[in-house]
Structure formats: structure tokens, C-alpha cells
Amino acid sequence: MSLYYEDVTTGSRHVTPEHEITTADIAAFCRLTRDFHPLHTDDAYARAQGFxxxxxxxxxxxxxxxxLKTELRLYEESSIASLGWNEVRFVRPILAGDVVRVEMEFTAKRQSGSRPAGIITEAVRLLRGEEDLLISAEHISLIRLAP
Structure with missing residues (x-):
């Protein structure tokens, strides 16, 4: 499935499959980004900080x-570019063993003034369990018009 600009309905929602966070995931991100802060690598240090x-x-x-949003394959044929993330809030810490999912809602759309494409806005939330909010953000994307 691929949503084009015309297919996006403000207010429609999508939910991703769940993903379990592992210590290996966290360690891999440390290696990839070169961010080895002890909050991400040292259990005793993290506990001493209240985690x-x-x-x-x-x-x-x-x-x-x-x-996780990409796994929904909403923009498989229609994505042009991510235009950025706004209002990112890290609400609660993400822990090894957490099972998370993403809930997203289309909140706005408009045609691009500079190219034959559309700009869509998504409210995106990373959740643990039923309603334990970990991260909230707004994502802006540029997608193709229907062929």
C-alpha cells in the first residue's frame, strides 16, 4: 500500500506492530552514534541517577x-523526503525490555508551493503498554501526488 497526498485524510490514525527494546539495541545505537554516556552503558551509574x-x-x-512507521509501508511509492520533526518531547525513559509501538495521526495537509507534491503533518507517539507515553513529536513529510 502506498498513500499519495490525495489519499491522506486528516484525523485518520495508524498503529504499528510492537517492538521489544533490548540491551543489544541500545548498545548498537551507542556504537553507531559514538554516544557511550554511562546512562546508556553502565547499569550501576543509571541506577544511581534514579533509573x-x-x-x-x-x-x-x-x-x-x-x-516502525516505515514498517507500515504507508509511503512505499510516494515518499519524497522527511522535512523534519517538531515539538519532540522525551516524556519517559525507554528501558531494555520495554515493548513499544507507534501511534500516528494525520493532523494537516497542504499542497507544496514549489513542486507537484503535498506536505503532510503527523502527530506521532511512542507508547509502552496501553497508554504509557514515552516520546511525542510532530513529523512533516513531502509526498507525491497520485499518478
């Missing part, structure tokens, strides 16, 4: 949100 153990990087959670 139940090591926590994932907030940016890992944000990147995972995009990856």
Missing part, C-alpha cells in the same frame, strides 16, 4: 519511531 537500569537514548526512540 531502574540503563536507558535508551532519546534519539534512538525517535529513530525507532520512524523505523
Amino acid at each position: 531502574p537500569g540503563i536507558i535508551a537514548h532519546g534519539l534512538y526512540g525517535l529513530a525507532l519511531m520512524e523505523g
